[in-house]
Amino acid sequence: MKLLIKNGTLVLKEREIKADLLIEGSKILKIATKIACSDNSCNVIDASGKHVLPGIIDLHVHLREPGFEGKEDIQSGSMAAVKGGVTQVCCMPNTNPVCDNAVVVTYINHRANEVNLCKVRPIGAITRGEQGETLSDIGKMKSAGIVAISDDGKSVDNSQIMRLAMEYANDFGLKCLCHCEDKDLVDGGVVNEGYNSTLTGLKGSPRAAEDIMIARDISLSESLNIPIHICHVSTYSGVEIIRSAKARGVQVTAETCPHYFILTDDIITGYDTDTKVNPPVREERDRLAVIEGLKDGTLDCIVTDHAPHSLKDKQVEYNSAAFGISGIETSFALSYTYLVKTGELSLCELMQRMSYNPSRTLNLGGGELAEGKEADIIIADLSKKYVIDSKNFLSKGKNTPFEGFEVYGDVEYTIVDGEIKYKK
Ligand code: DOR
Ligand code: ZN
Ligand code: ZN
Numbered sequence: 258m259k260l261l262i263k264n265g266t267l268v269l270k271e272r273e274i275k276a277d278l279l280i281e282g283s284k285i286l287k288i289a290t291k292i293a294c295s296d297n298s299c300n301v302i303d304a305s306g307k308h309v310l311p312g313i314i315d316l317h318v319h320l321r322e323p324g325f326e327g328k329e330d331i332q333s334g335s336m337a338a339v340k341g342g343v344t345q346v347c348c349m350p351n352t353n354p355v356c357d358n359a360v361v362v363t364y365i366n367h368r369a370n371e372v373n374l375c376k377v378r379p380i381g382a383i384t385r386g387e388q389g390e391t392l393s394d395i396g397k398m399k400s401a402g403i404v405a406i407s408d409d410g411k412s413v414d415n416s417q418i419m420r421l422a423m424e425y426a427n428d429f430g431l432k433c434l435c436h437c438e439d440k441d442l443v444d445g446g447v448v449n450e451g452y453n454s455t456l457t458g459l460k461g462s463p464r465a466a467e468d469i470m471i472a473r474d475i476s477l478s479e480s481l482n483i484p485i486h487i488c489h490v491s492t493y494s495g496v497e498i499i500r501s502a503k504a505r506g507v508q509v510t511a512e513t514c515p516h517y518f519i520l521t522d523d524i525i526t527g528y529d530t531d532t533k534v535n536p537p538v539r540e541e542r543d544r545l546a547v548i549e550g551l552k553d554g555t556l557d558c559i560v561t562d563h564a565p566h567s568l569k570d571k572q573v574e575y576n577s578a579a580f581g582i583s584g585i586e587t588s589f590a591l592s593y594t595y596l597v598k599t600g601e602l603s604l605c606e607l608m609q610r611m612s613y614n615p616s617r618t619l620n621l622g623g624g625e626l627a628e629g630k631e632a633d634i635i636i637a638d639l640s641k642k643y644v645i646d647s648k649n650f651l652s653k654g655k656n657t658p659f660e661g662f663e664v665y666g667d668v669e670y671t672i673v674d675g676e677i678k679y680k681k
Contacts, residue, residue, distance in 0.1 A: 565654020
């Protein structure tokens with residue numbers, strides 16, 4: 258059976274067009290002004306007044322399974338993903354057991370196939386148990402299907418181990434996704450170090466804790482001439498380090514998250530633990546620099562760092578609460594509302610950062626609407642306004658600092674490999 262999407266506004270890589278789109282099997286067969294389906298061999302979706310967009314590819318997601326299924330599992334995380342218009346997720350290895358070997362990779366792939374909603378791409382740990390000491394079996398994990406390596410949640414403190422990891426991963430065509438954090442400088446900080454940390458009495462973590470590790474990993478990448486990817490950039494100074502590295506030809510890509518281009522640390526003054534995230538949300542200067550970085554291409558990708566937690570991890574005193582934001586169901590609407598509606602990016606530019614660039618960063622396929630490409634597609638009503646309500650989340654993690662925010666952009670269909678996986 259073919260699937261025909263009629264009368265929509267298609268968001269291609271460089272331009273929007275009013276056209277029909279025909280899917281056959283798992284691929285986009287044809288894009289044209291009018292496509293007829295005479296022989297009743299098509300399911301037809303009328304997308305009049307709607308936008309047809311490439312499925313979102315989220316390079317940075319915590320699905321929590323195995324081990325922390327109370328926070329999220331592959332089923333609930335995948336349901337949340339397709340509700341958010343995400344057709345492909347890369348899942349971080351800080352599970353229990355840590356995804357540092359081929360058995361766990363195989364388990365995740367097996368569960369994802371059973372769930373059969375979005376595409377799930379496991380990321381392997383750089384070091385055994387994410388302990389920062391011994392490299393994991395990157396080659397065997399590659400054979401089992403990882404798409405990158407990362408010790409996300411922690412930095413690899415030892416620069417020599419990080420260097421070896423970059424070289425070893427590169428031999429297998431894999432990139433390191435670098436969580437950049439100098440733990441000694443963080444020193445137990447839970448929010449950005451600045452006026453609001455002083456005001457609240459919450460311990461601050463300085464920008465330098467992030468920047469030093471960004472600079473170190475870029476320095477390693479530059480000297481080895483090996484591509485790397487910097488996770489969740491939150492500081493104006495980090496943006497600048499990456500910008501100047503790119504200008505001299507370093508093979509570095511970078512990502513940021515909606516909370517870094519929408520929020521500032523003014524929100525921590527209410528001591529709401531849903532605002533606690535690592536790295537922390539920072540100041541207006543940083544927020545504006547992150548937007549600038551997204552505009553000029555310094556920051557290639559928008560990801561969520563979807564970090565679902567259970568109520569008991571969050572309903573405690575600020576210092577003891579878990580770090581993280583449940584973000585996969587809100588990222589498209591927030592990004593559309595705060596970047597496109599505000600005129601910072603065009604819709605095509607937004608989808609490059611949410612879909613095309615992520616696909617390119619890790620060679621994942623999909624990422625654009627074009628004939629012959631994977632039929633990973635979303636249909637959204639961009640004029641529909643609604644209020645974010647975590648009670649409606651399919652994720653087990655209700656931990657959002659965006660509760661009550663008014664946003665535009667409602668995902669109505671999510672199609673993965675030509676199959677409808679979510680319908681509003
Ligand atoms: O806020 C965060 N949550 N930052 C991280 O680096 C890890 C993540 C998690 O796993 O909860
Ligand atoms: Zn991280
Ligand atoms: Zn993370």
